[in-house]
Amino acid sequence: MAIQNVNPTRMEMKRLKERLKTATRGHKLLKDKTDEMVRQFILLARENKRLRSEVESQLSDALKNFMLAKTVADTRVVEEAVMMPSRRVELQCTKRNLMNIGVPHIEVKQDTAGELYPYSFLSVTSRLDDSVATLDKLIVSLIQLAEVEKTCNMLAEEIEKNKRRVNALENIMIPQMEETIKYIEMKLDENERASTVRLMKVKDIIAKQQQSY
Amino acid sequence: MNNRVAVIGDKDSITAFRAAGLEVFDATTAQEAEKLIKQLTDEHFAVIFITEQLAVGISDTLAKAKVKAYPAIIPIPNADGSNGYGMSGIKKDVEKAIGTDILFKED
Numbered sequence: 001m002a003i004q005n006v007n008p009t010r011m012e013m014k015r016l017k018e019r020l021k022t023a024t025r026g027h028k029l030l031k032d033k034t035d036e037m038v039r040q041f042i043l044l045a046r047e048n049k050r051l052r053s054e055v056e057s058q059l060s061d062a063l064k065n066f067m068l069a070k071t072v073a074d075t076r077v078v079e080e081a082v083m084m085p086s087r088r089v090e091l092q093c094t095k096r097n098l099m100n101i102g103v104p105h106i107e108v109k110q111d112t113a114g115e116l117y118p119y120s121f122l123s124v125t126s127r128l129d130d131s132v133a134t135l136d137k138l139i140v141s142l143i144q145l146a147e148v149e150k151t152c153n154m155l156a157e158e159i160e161k162n163k164r165r166v167n168a169l170e171n172i173m174i175p176q177m178e179e180t181i182k183y184i185e186m187k188l189d190e191n192e193r194a195s196t197v198r199l200m201k202v203k204d205i206i207a208k209q210q211q212s213y
Numbered sequence: 214m215n216n217r218v219a220v221i222g223d224k225d226s227i228t229a230f231r232a233a234g235l236e237v238f239d240a241t242t243a244q245e246a247e248k249l250i251k252q253l254t255d256e257h258f259a260v261i262f263i264t265e266q267l268a269v270g271i272s273d274t275l276a277k278a279k280v281k282a283y284p285a286i287i288p289i290p291n292a293d294g295s296n297g298y299g300m301s302g303i304k305k306d307v308e309k310a311i312g313t314d315i316l317f318k319e320d
Contacts, residue, residue: 042311048303079228082228082232085232091217102282103282104282104283139235142289143218145287146260149285153280154279159309
């Protein structure tokens with residue numbers, strides 16, 4: 001591991017030791033954060049999978065029914081029947097704070113006052129009714145799926161980023177600083193020894209000079 | 214204003230959503246879908262559902278939109294059923310976050 005390019009002084013060492021302390025603490029914190037994020041992510045991913053398989057099967061059925069209704073009746077009639085929906089789906093969108101990430105939080109405000117079927121029963125088959133009724137019920141699950149899936153996406157992204165940060169600290173920053181501190185310590189010790197030896201030598205020389213007088 | 218839901222897909226699959234009160238936009242090619250997504254993002258739609266068949270072609274655009282909270286672009290099956298794109302998205306997320314796929318192992 002390469003050491004940093006620093007002057008081997010006591011001040012530099014003090015500064016580095018302080019930084020190392022901060023880095024170690026940050027590393028521990030980030031690691032704990034990753035653990036918690038992964039825990040939350042697993043819960044969410046399970047929920048996501050469950051919701052998706054539920055929604056996918058029901059939605060496929062509803063859409064198939066709709067297709068059948070379209071083939072039995074005239075396509076144009078069916079299209080006309082659903083042209084002017086009597087209901088509107090309104091959302092209440094806010095952001096929720098999950099592990100310091102702003103994830104979406106969506107609530108559905110389905111206005112149930114209007115009649116569900118925006119057409120006369122005369123012109124189309126009951127398959128269309130079924131399909132519209134299922135879809136209407138599915139909207140809530142669909143929006144929920146949107147929320148959970150988006151949260152999962154963002155959490156996965158954040159976990160990846162966080163892991164990279166932890167790795168950089170653990171494998172590069174911290175070892176590099178430790179190495180540099182060690183280098184400075186050795187250099188300082190060496191200097192000290194050198195000065196002791198020099199003093200001893202000087203003392204010897206002075207003693208010899210005094211003897212010769 | 215940030216509270217609308219859109220559905221993008223082929224005409225056969227999306228007409229049904231209109232009856233349920235969602236706003237639908239039809240697209241048959243990936244280019245059309247991409248353009249629509251851009252337009253709808255500018256119009257501040259909160260949730261955009263797109264059929265898996267179209268989503269496959271524009272996965273780059275979808276990946277770019279993943280980091281922001283809104284809009285949430287969610288693949289859904291169309292009238293022909295699901296082609297597994299949505300599920301593979303979950304799988305990818307799990308692999309990205311944990312490193313290995315632990316949810317789908319049993320099946």
